[in-house]
Amino acid sequence: MTEADLLLRGARLLTLAPLKEEHPRVGPTAGDVGPIVNGWVAARDGAIVATGHGESHDRLQLVESAVVRNAEGRVVMPGLVDPHTHLCYAGERWEEFATRRSGADYLAVLAAGGGIHATVRATKEASDETVLALLRRRIGDAAELGTTTIEIKSGYGLEASEELRQLRLIAQAKADAPIDVAVTYLAAHALPAPYTDDRAGFIRDARGALDTVTAEKLAEAVDAFVEKGVFEVDDVRPLFAAAKKAGLAVSLHADQLNDVGAAAFAARIHARSADHVAHASAEGIRALARAGIPAVLLPGSAFFVGYAPPEARRFIAARVPVALASDHNPGTSPLEGMPTAIALGVTLCGLTPHEAIVAATVNAAHALGRGDRTGALVAGRRADILVLDTDDERELAYRMGAPLVAEVYASGKRVA
Numbered sequence: 001m002t003e004a005d006l007l008l009r010g011a012r013l014l015t016l017a018p019l020k021e022e023h024p025r026v027g028p029t030a031g032d033v034g035p036i037v038n039g040w041v042a043a044r045d046g047a048i049v050a051t052g053h054g055e056s057h058d059r060l061q062l063v064e065s066a067v068v069r070n071a072e073g074r075v076v077m078p079g080l081v082d083p084h085t086h087l088c089y090a091g092e093r094w095e096e097f098a099t100r101r102s103g104a105d106y107l108a109v110l111a112a113g114g115g116i117h118a119t120v121r122a123t124k125e126a127s128d129e130t131v132l133a134l135l136r137r138r139i140g141d142a143a144e145l146g147t148t149t150i151e152i153k154s155g156y157g158l159e160a161s162e163e164l165r166q167l168r169l170i171a172q173a174k175a176d177a178p179i180d181v182a183v184t185y186l187a188a189h190a191l192p193a194p195y196t197d198d199r200a201g202f203i204r205d206a207r208g209a210l211d212t213v214t215a216e217k218l219a220e221a222v223d224a225f226v227e228k229g230v231f232e233v234d235d236v237r238p239l240f241a242a243a244k245k246a247g248l249a250v251s252l253h254a255d256q257l258n259d260v261g262a263a264a265f266a267a268r269i270h271a272r273s274a275d276h277v278a279h280a281s282a283e284g285i286r287a288l289a290r291a292g293i294p295a296v297l298l299p300g301s302a303f304f305v306g307y308a309p310p311e312a313r314r315f316i317a318a319r320v321p322v323a324l325a326s327d328h329n330p331g332t333s334p335l336e337g338m339p340t341a342i343a344l345g346v347t348l349c350g351l352t353p354h355e356a357i358v359a360a361t362v363n364a365a366h367a368l369g370r371g372d373r374t375g376a377l378v379a380g381r382r383a384d385i386l387v388l389d390t391d392d393e394r395e396l397a398y399r400m401g402a403p404l405v406a407e408v409y410a411s412g413k414r415v416a
């Protein structure tokens with residue numbers, strides 16, 4: 001008899017179970033949430049053991065201390081996965097927020113020493129304790145809003161030694177985090193002053209830091225901001241080659257503001273994901289589709305800064321797996337939580353509500369190389385489960401800002 005220590009029953013259950021084998025959902029399955037009316041999900045020791053409908057959970061053997069919840073009139077679905085955040089920073093950017101509404105030029109702000117450089121200074125000046133406390137609070141806030149897996153990048157250190165400091169702080173926050181944390185070394189975010197005339201030297205030093213990253217197991221992926229006038233494809237090629245050689249995954253900030261061929265490059269190097277991609281060319285989109293690489297759409301910066309949002313229909317039509325992320329960062333996307341990203345994914349990017357839910361769960365899990373571990377309510381996966389205080393999950397996209405997250409379980413433990 002199957003034993004369970006957690007049972008959520010009577011719900012509108014969204015399993016997001018794959019039709020056959022697990023792979024990112026594309027084309028007609030991009031909005032398939034696999035609903036079960038009067039459904040249940042059971043877990044044991046942090047992993048899902050079974051799902052079903054009606055009273056068929058009677059055949060489970062509930063252990064003595066089992067938690068049993070009646071979720072009648074509610075939606076039970078996989079925990080949300082946020083595959084792209086910059087949570088590791090100190091200092092807010094109120095002035096910049098106030099002055100560059102309506103599409104003020106990010107690259108001009110950057111060239112004037114503002115933007116990211118303000119955050120780099122504030123983070124460098126903050127003590128380890130301060131940064132760690134901020135990280136822990138932000139991870140907790142994400143969990144409260146339904147996130148059970150979150151990616152966190154370094155990237156506000158710029159120089160290798162400061163990047164390593166941030167990665168070590170993220171590792172500390174990960175160690176006692178209530179949810180799963182995927183750490184990324186954002187090795188090339190902007191060029192710091194000492195390297196103004198030596199882009200190649202900067203990349204060389206970032207590559208040098210990879211030895212420490214792998215020796216201390218500080219990150220599972222390496223990222224770069226591939227953009228006109230920041231780092232171009234040729235600049236980052238040696239960095240990504242070295243990362244892959246070291247056994248790390250790679251992901252890119254690709255074609256966010258200009259088409260620099262980064263989406264096609266992501267496909268060529270078998271990146272784990274290509275993120276932003278608002279200006280990806282048709283050729284770049286076709287290349288992502290052929291390689292099956294998720295495009296992570298980040299509507300937050302379009303909303304806050306006024307950029308053109310990525311057009312989701314271009315990616316769905318081409319059968320590119322689409323994921324959504326908060327892109328939480330103090331400069332261009334200070335938004336909190338995946339429900340807001342889902343709502344913006346629908347209103348700004350053109351996803352349907354169900355496509356946005358797929359994009360924020362199983363496809364986002366694939367964007368983090370975790371497509372077989374979380375993102376769907378399937379036996380054997382981590383018991384990352386969300387209970388919504390509504391009987392229609394589309395409300396996530398429709399009633400933006402509504403407090404719909406009622407219960408959050410990460411690895412079978414209630415975290416919010």
Ligand SMILES: [Zn+2]
Binds near residue numbers: 084
């Ligand atoms: Zn980003």
